[in-house]
Amino acid sequence: MITASTVQLLKHPGPVAPTRRDVMAGRNQKSYRIALRRGETLYACVTEALKFLNLKAAALNIEHVTFSHISYFLITSSPEVEQVAHYTTALHLDERAMLVGAGATVGLTDRGQPAIHCHGLVVTESGRLVGGHFLADDCVIAEDGVAYISALDYMDLVIGVDPEIMTPVFQPKYCEA
Amino acid sequence: MTTIEQGHTGRIFYVRIHPNEDLVQSLEKTFIESGLERAIVRSSVGSLAHCCLECGPGKTVDLPGPAVEILNMNGEISCDESGSPVTRASGMVMGMDGAFFAGRFVTGRNPACMTVEAVIEEWVVDQRVAMG
Numbered sequence: 001m002i003t004a005s006t007v008q009l010l011k012h013p014g015p016v017a018p019t020r021r022d023v024m025a026g027r028n029q030k031s032y033r034i035a036l037r038r039g040e041t042l043y044a045c046v047t048e049a050l051k052f053l054n055l056k057a058a059a060l061n062i063e064h065v066t067f068s069h070i071s072y073f074l075i076t077s078s079p080e081v082e083q084v085a086h087y088t089t090a091l092h093l094d095e096r097a098m099l100v101g102a103g104a105t106v107g108l109t110d111r112g113q114p115a116i117h118c119h120g121l122v123v124t125e126s127g128r129l130v131g132g133h134f135l136a137d138d139c140v141i142a143e144d145g146v147a148y149i150s151a152l153d154y155m156d157l158v159i160g161v162d163p164e165i166m167t168p169v170f171q172p173k174y175c176e177a
Numbered sequence: 178m179t180t181i182e183q184g185h186t187g188r189i190f191y192v193r194i195h196p197n198e199d200l201v202q203s204l205e206k207t208f209i210e211s212g213l214e215r216a217i218v219r220s221s222v223g224s225l226a227h228c229c230l231e232c233g234p235g236k237t238v239d240l241p242g243p244a245v246e247i248l249n250m251n252g253e254i255s256c257d258e259s260g261s262p263v264t265r266a267s268g269m270v271m272g273m274d275g276a277f278f279a280g281r282f283v284t285g286r287n288p289a290c291m292t293v294e295a296v297i298e299e300w301v302v303d304q305r306v307a308m309g
Contacts, residue, residue: 007226007227007229007285007286007288008226008227008241008242008243008288009197009226009227009288010196010197010226010242010243010288010290012196017195019195020194020195020198021192021193021194021195021198021203021206021207022191022192022193022195023190023191023192023207023210023211024190024191024192025188025189025190025211026188026189026190026191027187027188027189029189057191059189059191059219059220059296060220061219061220074271074275075224075244075246075271075273076244076273077243077244077273083291084226084243084244084290084291085224085242085243085244085290085291100269101248101249101268101269102248102249103220103221103222103247103248103249103250103268104220104222105191105220105222105294105296117222117294118222119222119223119246119247119248119249120248120249121248121249121269121271121277129277131246131248131269131271131277132246132271133246150189150219150220150296150298152189152191152296155191157191162291162292164195164196165196165291165292167291169193169291169292170193170292170294171193172191172193
């Protein structure tokens with residue numbers, strides 16, 4: 001922790017894109033409350049609901065859930081890697097942990113499979129905090145939970161390599177009605 | 178006197194913030210450009226090149242990057258008396274050393290690292306009712 005008077009900006013490896021902010025607007029979008037079922041993965045619960053609802057993109061708010069296992073990445077940087085930051089190898093927490101908070105977006109991979117970009121923080125039964133980039137397909141639910149889905153069905157949200165940061169991220173585009 | 182607003186959500190906006198662009202200012206630019214009067218910050222996920230959180234009156238904490246992970250964010254954007262947007266969005270982040278911090282994101286001091294995704298939803302007031 002530092003107290004800084006200046007704010008650090010970064011030089012990424014690729015050319016700076018002229019667009020600095022993408023804004024996609026929808027109207028009369030629907031919201032859904034879904035169950036996160038014990039024994040299933042977070043990925044399975046969310047993607048099965050989206051498939052049933054015929055949604056390809058959504059914002060996800062997880063209200064409460066307890067996991068029996070989570071896998072996650074931390075973020076780091078190293079001089080050997082061109083990108084300014086990158087994820088570690090997967091870490092695993094193999095004990096019950098209750099969600100404290102999370103943020104997530106759901107879209108598609110470049111192969112058309114559902115993808116969840118989810119960051120979150122959990123607390124174990126001993127009070128230890130664990131957080132990072134959750135690997136939703138290896139986050140197993142221990143107790144039923146609830147999440148709300150805000151449909152973003154006016155747009156395609158597909159993972160692609162951003163030329164500026166040279167890292168795959170969601171690339172939003174309006175889709176045909 | 179306390180006022181209760183009866184209303185409903187309207188338009189919903191997905192905002193992707195590119196590297197080095199400020200989180201709070203990007204949300205406020207979207208708010209102005211879209212002609213919003215009030216908005217709810219629904220969710221956010223991404224990383225910051227530098228993070229500054231307000232933890233109390235006049236108290237802030239600065240976290241060095243290059244990548245501070247946003248773990249969640251919620252809040253509201255409204256207008257002050259002069260009509261300028263004011264964002265009150267708080268959340269939890271994880272520093273490069275793995276430590277966790279929480280607070281309100283300070284305007285102009287939270288540039289995006291790789292990407293920040295945020296979803297904001299318009300709050301449309303139908304009726305204001307004064308209590309008491």
